[in-house]
Amino acid sequence: MLAFAIALAVTAATPAATPTDPYLVQLVARARAGRLGEDRWWLRLGHWHRGLLGGWEAEPDGPDFYLSPRGKTDPQAELEATLAGFFAPEEKDPKVQHPQCRFPARLVFAVKRLGLDPSRLPRRECPRLAEWWERTRAQAVTLVFSSYYMNNPASAFGHTFLRLDRRIFAGPGEKLELIDLGVDYAATPDTSNALLYAFKGLAGLFRGDFSAKPYFYKVREYADFESRDLWEYELDLPPEAVAMLVAHVWELGSTWFHYFYLTENCSYEVLAALEAADPSLDLLDHVGKITIPADTVKALFRNPGLVKAVHYRPSARTVLERRVEGLRPGELEAVLALGDDPRAPLPAGLDDPGRARVLDAALDLVDVRAGKAIIRGDAAALARRQALLERRSAVALASPPLEVPPPPGGGPEHGHGSARAGLGGGASRQGGPFALLDWRLALHDLADPPAGFSPATQLEFLKTRVRWESRGAGGKLRLDEALLVSASSMTPLDRLDPRISFRVRAGAERVRDGGCSACVAGTFLAGGGGTVAAGPVALQVTGDLALQYAPDLQGLRGSGFRAGVGPTAVLRILGGGRAALLATAAWRWQPEARPDVTWDLSAVARLHLGSGSLFAEARRTPRADELLGGLYLFY
Amino acid sequence: MRTILALVALLAAGNASAAAYGSAGCGLGSMAFGSQPGGIQILAATTNGTSWNQTFGITSGTSNCGKTAFALQGTKVFIEGNKDALAKDAARGSGETIVALRNIASCQAPAEQVGSALQQNFGKLFPKADAPLEQVRDNVIHLLQSDKTLACTLG
Structure with a gap:
């Protein structure tokens, strides 16, 4: 703060600077001698990094960020141009700010690292910077x-x-x-x-x-x-x-x-x-x-x-959930009724705090359900909200502050590492024993440690699994899957704000139903449905559409394309933050393809240990039965 | 000490030159909102509308305010940007936006009293579901200015 003030509040009147101002010459010499152009602080102020070829390259792309024409790739040149800029005459164009005004942090750097004496700079007024400072x-x-x-x-x-x-x-x-x-x-x-x-x-x-x-x-x-x-x-x-x-x-x-x-x-x-x-x-x-x-x-x-x-x-949705928790028996019914009809009667015999409680929850309900419609000015949603607001304001009682505790798993700092690497092995009836490697760039799946994440959301990016099968001459390396993205939501369908669940998967996957002999097909899958949950148990059911292509697939009209539709059910049981069980059953009808029906049953169990998880999986498909296990490490 | 004085001098200089702009058009909000309803602005922010970002560009220097205009202008900006949340808190007679409003408008009365005044006058402040933003804003300002028991300091 003080250094900033020193650097900015140039008080003494100083002689007009020229390009050959001896003090400037002295500062530049000092900067060169001290190799300040490669000072870590200076590099950070200009956001320079080593480029691929070893030279410097700065990230800002607007030309105004540099006073030297070589500034983007030459931190020393930019430092010297900045020092010269501080001595520059007043800008003629009032829209252009003087370097002293444009680069106050660089000025502080020069004061602190180079010992620049701000009283020896020409004094320049910086009204816009002062406004920013004040703001x-x-x-x-x-x-x-x-x-x-x-x-x-x-x-x-x-x-x-x-x-x-x-x-x-x-x-x-x-x-x-x-x-x-x-x-x-x-x-x-x-x-x-x-x-x-x-x-x-x-x-x-x-x-x-x-x-x-x-x-x-x-x-x-x-x-x-x-x-x-x-x-x-x-x-x-x-x-x-x-x-x-x-x-x-x-x-x-x-x-x-x-x-x-x-x-x-x-x-x-x-x-x-x-x-x-x-x-x-x-x-x-x-x-x-x-x-x-x-x-x-x-x-x-x-x-x-x-x-x-x-x-x-807390978000509006979290606030609503907390309000609903604070309701007394029977009041939730009244809140839901008010959500549909703001003039619905309140439970008989409710005292003023009770009326306020119910109306407060109903207001939050309307905002969560119709927040976007309200913002867009939807007349019906606005009228419903207004009626509830008027009704609430008629209860002359201030709502007590609502305490919303943070989620038990804490914030993102408590989450597992974004990247995950896995090592394991198993055996399949068809391919015999195998070793497997698994890697994911980010971020979280439905069976990973839940702390710090939304327990209802899976988002995986760049997930790859390969296996090495020892059977046969010299063994062979096989790709199981290479997914660009795999996302799923298991938001429970509650009565407050029913939201659909969905799943999306895109990438390449091994075909395990005999549609081709051990080929990998490009896959895009999307589905929607609903989730019911009770405590640690959640069941998601979706209707899916899967599109697949591989040259060897026996698909539509003899092509390599096939489309499948059908349901998927996912059951998850969380054992606190320590364990998770995920069972999946999928069935799909694939018209005009061989086979015309496919299915996939799997179960995944995880045991979470600090920054790693033990995993065990069993899977059964028309042409593959396998068991595998191993260890994931998050980093 | 000298440095603190220098800082004060710097800020004072900033205010003096800014006063030339007058109170019209000062502050963030009058430029940000124009005649558009506030909700649309939040929508624009959500969708990263270009005009929004430019309006709040760091170099745009939108706060051309002298000290005296700050309370009134700041209050206006705040009401505009928080209309829906403020309506809810006003109906409830309490909440974070009321605490903030009381502070920006420099009211001497406690937040409970400001909240109670907003709640009692809800129908006047927020008369219709589709009341224009400017009307709601002026209604709230008028209440804060005219209810002497709240002892707000709005120019």
């Missing part, structure tokens, strides 16, 4: 994790952003977070075509920008509109680092990046900004090549003492 008034920094959101592929792994905290307290322990400033790095998609979206997102063809909005927009967007729980990680940063972050975000705000969905994504840039603000932090080293938002949260915890406190902000 943030940051006292602390919080990293916010917005939970997994299956309805949008871009958010399926979660999302992270920063909150610049003003730390204004309304009362003891009652922090006013809504008016803090959220700082977000996000892509600006320019297509709604799903395939194009995926391609452009993976290839870095979208533009990513930093933006700042009051935190209440974030809460309304994520917690209310999308019903995603928010996890808030309050960071213990020294005041200097908080000020540096505000200054550096200002620098980043003037540029843009190519947004890479898997690597240089929201979570990556958020960590990079934190590292630039506090060079003592080590964050990105703890994240793999693929930046998974939950991993970036874990990276915070790898810096001891960095996370000061964890807060949980």
Whole structure:
């Protein structure tokens, strides 16, 4: 904070600078002698990394981020151009900001690492920077994790952003977070075509920008509109680092990046900004090549003492569930009736607290069920909500604060590692004994340790299993499956907000029903249905459509294509956080293909031990019976 | 000490130059919302609309506010951005948006009292399901200004 103030508040009048200002010459010489161009802090401030060919390459892609024409690939040239920029004459175009104003964090760096004396710089006014500074008034920094959101592929792994905290307290322990400033790095998609979206997102063809909005927009967007729980990680940063972050975000705000969905994504840039603000932090080293938002949260915890406190902000859906738990016998019926008809009668003999309780739950129910319709201005949904609001306001009683405990498994920092590797062996009736290798890039399946994840959601990305069969001359290596994505939701059909369950699988799988002799077929499967749950037991039933292709398949009209339709049932029993049992039965009719009926029965058992899980699986299909087991390691 | 003074001087300078913009058009909200209903804005944020991001670009310098305008303008922005949540909290007479509103509007009365006033006047503040955002906003502002027992400080 203080260094920032020193660097910015240039008080003494100084002689006009020229390109050959002796002080500038002296600073440049000092920077060269000290090899400051490769100083770790400087490299972080410019986001330079070693490129494939060994040279430096910076990530920001907007040209305004560089003062040297070679700045993107030459940190030393950029440092010298920055120093010269600080001495530059006043900008003629009022829209263009002076380098002192554009790069306040670099200025602090020069003061601290190079011993630049700010009073020897020409004084430049920075009204826009001052506005930004005033607008943030940051006292602390919080990293916010917005939970997994299956309805949008871009958010399926979660999302992270920063909150610049003003730390204004309304009362003891009652922090006013809504008016803090959220700082977000996000892509600006320019297509709604799903395939194009995926391609452009993976290839870095979208533009990513930093933006700042009051935190209440974030809460309304994520917690209310999308019903995603928010996890808030309050960071213990020294005041200097908080000020540096505000200054550096200002620098980043003037540029843009190519947004890479898997690597240089929201979570990556958020960590990079934190590292630039506090060079003592080590964050990105703890994240793999693929930046998974939950991993970036874990990276915070790898810096001891960095996370000061964890807060949980429940989503609209979680709030509703908590309200329903607080109802007395018989009141749920009234809440459901009000959800359909806001003028439905309340139970006879209910006192005012009871009426408030029932109406409060009904209001949350309407918001969860029809939140999107309300936002879009759907007249019927709005009228229903308004009637309930008026009815609630007529009960002249303030609702007591609703305490919503965080889920027992905790936040993403308690989740197992995103990547999983497995080693095991087994035997099949047809192929004899085999060894198997299994690997998955991310993230979670329905039988993995549930802590830190949504227990109702599976999302797997790049899952591969191969086996080596010893039978035959020299044995042989076989691919079991190579899946691009495998997703499934087991959201129980409750009476509050019935949501369908679905499954999607895309990739290549071994055909085990005799449709071809041991071939691997490209597969796309999609299905929808429902889940019923009671305690640790959940049963999901879906109707599926599977499309498969392999040259050897005996498919439709003699082609290699075949289509199958039929039901799948999945039964899961969770043994707390320690064990899981998953049984699956699928049946499909494949018109005009051979065989015209196929089926698949399997059971998976897991025992979770710290960062690994023991697994055992049994599977039966028309042409394969096998048993296998082994060990998974999460990392 | 010198550095703290320097910081204060810097911020004061910022305010002085910003005052030239006047109170019209200052703050985040008046630019963010225009004549569109607030809900659509949240939708736009959800779908990552381009105009939204640009509006809240870090260099856009939208908060051209002097100190005196901050409470009123900040209150307006807050009501606009939280209309649906505020309506619910107002009907309930309590909640996070009421605590925040009380603080932004610099009300001396406790949050319980602000909540109670919003609840009692719910029908006036949120008269219809499709009441325009600006109307709701002005209704709430009017209540905060006219109910002297709340002792809010809105210009």
